Amino acid sequence: MKPRYLWILSGLILFAGIFGYLKYQDTLVPIPLASEQPLFVPAAPEYGQDEALLEALLPAGEKAEAFLENQSDLTLLERGAGGELIGQLLSDLAVTRHGRRWQLKVREGWHLQGGGSLDGARLAQAIGPAVARKGGELRVSNASTVELRFSARPLGLLAELGHWRVPGTGPFLRHGSTLKRFDGFIHGRAGMAGLELVTDPALLESRAWAQGMVAGRWAFTVFPGAMAPEDMAKVRLAPYDELRMGDGTVWFLSRRLRRLRPRVEDWPRTRLFGAWKGAMDLPYDPLGM
Numbered sequence: 001m002k003p004r005y006l007w008i009l010s011g012l013i014l015f016a017g018i019f020g021y022l023k024y025q026d027t028l029v030p031i032p033l034a035s036e037q038p039l040f041v042p043a044a045p046e047y048g049q050d051e052a053l054l055e056a057l058l059p060a061g062e063k064a065e066a067f068l069e070n071q072s073d074l075t076l077l078e079r080g081a082g083g084e085l086i087g088q089l090l091s092d093l094a095v096t097r098h099g100r101r102w103q104l105k106v107r108e109g110w111h112l113q114g115g116g117s118l119d120g121a122r123l124a125q126a127i128g129p130a131v132a133r134k135g136g137e138l139r140v141s142n143a144s145t146v147e148l149r150f151s152a153r154p155l156g157l158l159a160e161l162g163h164w165r166v167p168g169t170g171p172f173l174r175h176g177s178t179l180k181r182f183d184g185f186i187h188g189r190a191g192m193a194g195l196e197l198v199t200d201p202a203l204l205e206s207r208a209w210a211q212g213m214v215a216g217r218w219a220f221t222v223f224p225g226a227m228a229p230e231d232m233a234k235v236r237l238a239p240y241d242e243l244r245m246g247d248g249t250v251w252f253l254s255r256r257l258r259r260l261r262p263r264v265e266d267w268p269r270t271r272l273f274g275a276w277k278g279a280m281d282l283p284y285d286p287l288g289m
Contacts, residue, residue, distance in 0.1 A: 028094040028103055031032070031088035031158070033078055040171065041259065041274035043191025052192045052277035054219035054257075057212065060199035063247070066268035068197060072174035073165040076104070076127070077158075085158075089118065089166055099153035104146045111184040113168035120146045128167040134160075171273045191259075191276030195219065207231060215240045219257055224252040244268075 210231035260275035
């Protein structure tokens with residue numbers, strides 16, 4: 001064979017090899033997502049107990065804001081108790097081997113609080129700014145799929161998907177510091193009609209806090225850290241359980257609430273969906289209804 005043909009053949013083989021390698025690197029590989037794990041444990045109230053309008057007292061700040069946000073706007077992914085990835089709003093997730101192209105598919109039939117259902121266009125609108133901050137671009141492939149493209153592998157993107165939110169996807173509609181049940185939530189009816197988060201610093205003053213506790217005013221509240229012995233003696237007799245959180249705060253949780261289990265390691269991610277009022281009525285109506 002003439003040398004010229006050998007060069008051509010070698011070039012073709014090299015080209016085919018490079019093309020095949022690039023094609024291989026651009027192949028989408030599914031990321032396993034846990035399924036059929038109930039993130040939202042349904043409530044089981046007796047008649048009328050799920051109509052409770054509750055009030056909680058927490059100090060204002062980022063954690064109180066995150067707590068409210070977690071009830072109204074859900075993230076794309078969630079970490080399970082064993083660290084597994086759960087597709088909270090995604091049914092499928094895939095990434096190419098070179099890590100520069102990601103494919104996100106939304107769960108079908110997810111109702112939005114503002115009307116309509118979650119689809120690729122709504123997802124793209126919600127996460128577009130976050131994708132741009134990572135230096136990427138996105139396009140809606142079809143009604144349920146969004147594709148993200150980056151010029152270089154984005155570091156930590158998988159973890160960030162657990163923080164990216166879609167507004168109006170949660171079980172409660174939020175109006176400032178007030179939550180109201182959204183009856184169109186895909187997992188069913190929340191166990192309480194609503195909750196108002198009070199952050200008035202005057203009410204966190206020890207005497208006001210103690211008086212509110214003794215009166216049974218709060219569904220849950222945070223210990224203010226300064227308490228006269230006679231006030232604390234009264235609080236100890238109030239129908240609350242003391243719970244120490246991972247960040248050093250101490251919660252007082254009403255025994256009238258059923259199945260509200262705050263996440264000690266990260267209480268802002270506590271879900272209110274499966275909690276409901278117990279058999280004993282709360283004597284205080286915080287929302288005046």
